[in-house]
Amino acid sequence: MKFERKLQLLIEGAKYDVSCSSSGSKRISDKNQLGNTAPAGVCHSFTSDGRCISLLKILMSNACIYDCKYCINKVSNSHERATLTPDELCNLTINFYKRNYIEGLFLSSAIIKDPEYTMQLLLKTVKKLREEYNFGGYVHLKGIAGANLETIRQAAEYADRMSFNAELPTEEGLQLLAPQKNLKESLLHMKRLNINELEYTGSKVLKKIIPAGQSTQFVIGATPDSDGVLLNLTENLYNHFKLKRVYYSAYIPVNKSEFLPNKPESLIRENRLYQADWLLRFYGFKTAEIIAEDENLSLEIDPKAMYALKNLDNFPLEVNTASREELLRVPGIGTTGAYRIITARRLCNLNFDDLKRMGIVLKRAKHFITCNGKFVGYNNNAETLYNLLAGETSADGYSQTSMFEIPKRRILLT
Ligand code: SF4
Known part of the structure; x- marks a missing residue:
């Protein structure tokens, strides 16, 4: 051979x-192109x-x-x-x-x-x-x-x-x-x-x-x-x-x-x-x-958002006082965001504009946080929030970022 x-x-x-x-990529390249996945x-x-x-x-x-x-x-x-x-x-x-x-x-x-x-x-x-x-x-x-x-x-x-x-x-x-x-x-x-x-x-x-x-x-x-x-x-x-x-x-x-x-x-x-x-x-x-041992992760919504929805009693968190561990549990706040919040709030109390400037994904985080006691999200109902985060049409036109086509399906939380 x-x-x-x-x-x-x-x-x-x-x-x-x-x-x-x-x-993961399945794009078929043309024979005249350079490169093929x-x-x-x-x-x-x-x-x-x-x-x-x-x-x-x-x-x-x-x-x-x-x-x-x-x-x-x-x-x-x-x-x-x-x-x-x-x-x-x-x-x-x-x-x-x-x-x-x-x-x-x-x-x-x-x-x-x-x-x-x-x-x-x-x-x-x-x-x-x-x-x-x-x-x-x-x-x-x-x-x-x-x-x-x-x-x-x-x-x-x-x-x-x-x-x-x-x-x-x-x-x-x-x-x-x-x-x-x-x-x-x-x-x-x-x-x-x-x-x-x-x-x-x-x-x-x-x-x-x-x-x-x-x-x-x-x-x-x-x-x-x-x-x-x-x-x-x-x-x-x-x-x-x-x-x-x-x-x-x-x-x-x-x-x-x-x-x-x-x-x-x-x-x-x-x-x-x-x-x-x-x-x-x-x-x-x-x-x-x-997740529980016998469960599968939701396909519609990411695991961190799902955690937050199952634990709505723990939210909203006040960003000016929450610990790093608590901030990391907020959808829309990552490790870099948590670090920036903790560093910046040593100097002054933070408001929503400050968070935006720090790169916090407010369209997600706003449902789970307060800034100086002010709340601008919709966290009163897990089902509404689920559908908002899963990409259903919302009042502000928000949809969750997706790498793939996500099936449009409304799931009710019990
Ligand atoms: S998975 Fe590995 S061990 Fe099993 S058949 Fe394929 S090459 Fe052989």
């Missing part, structure tokens, strides 16, 4: 792993100082021995298979890097003979890349659950970030759709890779491995698992294993199976999960404040 064909297959096979920030190849990641970097996103092999029902590379699919050698991968990375196409590598693989064999090949590749090819750029390496812990630990020494994809949030879901996978095993690897985990190195002198930390991915909508279950597990991963990111990938039907939905999962649901995830990481929310 020609090298170009191998590349096409292995780059295409990697695109359903969304541990990067560029999924559909093919895979280069994904983006963010460094700790906020820079966006381009990564070559590729599988080492798509010749998988597992049969995960939702995956295009599963063993029972009859399509072309290809595997790159460690040297081929290293050469490719170095050549792309020297041409300034990429700043790093995102390397994953299907399970080639068994998990340990696959992890050994990945280890060999990253070790070569660092020691023989002298590559100092960013490397995101997939960990293979089921491989020996020592092989994984050695690979972690060469990677900047590692990720074990949990895929589904329950053992039942995995049993149904990916029976060769095991959620506990993936979680155990994440726990042991946690840089503070003494047990992993067996030594009190810890070596700093994977400086960019760990991430994982969940496929959403392939099983009936609720957003509440997903977010509870996500919270535990952040709190106990210090994961840097959890990614959510809306299910895309690439295989036919009686166990799988035949429609893709809504990207709005994926977006709502990212919004809730943001609340957990940066706004001090607990999952229990956002």
